[in-house]
Amino acid sequence: EFTHEDVVRHKLVQRIVEAYKQHAEETGLERTR
Numbered sequence: 001e002f003t004h005e006d007v008v009r010h011k012l013v014q015r016i017v018e019a020y021k022q023h024a025e026e027t028g029l030e031r032t033r
Helices: 004-032
Strands: none
Touching: none
16 A cells, blocks of 8 residues: 555655765765775
8 A cells, every 4th residue: 555654655765865875975975995
């Protein structure tokens, strides 16, 4: 069952994952420099 709460949670998780990926890339670039 796919409820409104699931949609909101999915969007939140997606945003967190994107932010984490961006942060990982930035720290990764800093480390290789």
